[in-house]
Amino acid sequence: MEVREEEAARAERNVRRIDPTGVARVLGTNAVEVVSEFAEPINLLYVDADGHSGSGKGIYLDILEAAYPRIPQGGLALAHNSLNGGPAVEQYLEFVRDERNFRASMNIILDIEGLEVSVK
Numbered sequence: 001m002e003v004r005e006e007e008a009a010r011a012e013r014n015v016r017r018i019d020p021t022g023v024a025r026v027l028g029t030n031a032v033e034v035v036s037e038f039a040e041p042i043n044l045l046y047v048d049a050d051g052h053s054g055s056g057k058g059i060y061l062d063i064l065e066a067a068y069p070r071i072p073q074g075g076l077a078l079a080h081n082s083l084n085g086g087p088a089v090e091q092y093l094e095f096v097r098d099e100r101n102f103r104a105s106m107n108i109i110l111d112i113e114g115l116e117v118s119v120k
């Protein structure tokens, strides 16, 4: 999901080149709205959004909280910029590192920006 429609259309064109089956799709829409109404279990949620209206990476927690009821036990939440996201990602990290919310959560440094991997 990409909220800026032009960017979503560009990403969709790229995805079509590597996945002509149409299984993978890019939606030009607000992730918070889509995940809060998603009809299927969300087995893997990956967040890399950078919110508008000043929220920046603070949008991660909004997306996660909207998705949370649909993430089954064993489901994964992945968040980019766990290392360099600064104060904006702190509340997200607090939430996923709380064992009442996720069974385990680990910061994996695959690139210099970091990836938080959390299992429910």
Ligand SMILES: C[S@@+](CC[C@H](N)C(=O)[O-])C[C@H]1O[C@@H](n2cnc3c(N)ncnc32)[C@H](O)[C@@H]1O
Pocket (backbone or CB within 6 Å): 001, 002, 003, 004, 007, 029, 030, 031, 032, 048, 049, 050, 051, 052, 059
């Ligand atoms: C760091 S970029 C994502 C880059 C992308 N993952 C990539 O690898 O090309 C952050 C994007 O999040 C989008 N965004 C911000 N808030 C959003 C939301 N609520 N729903 C969907 N996309 C959002 C922004 O428009 C921006 O293009």
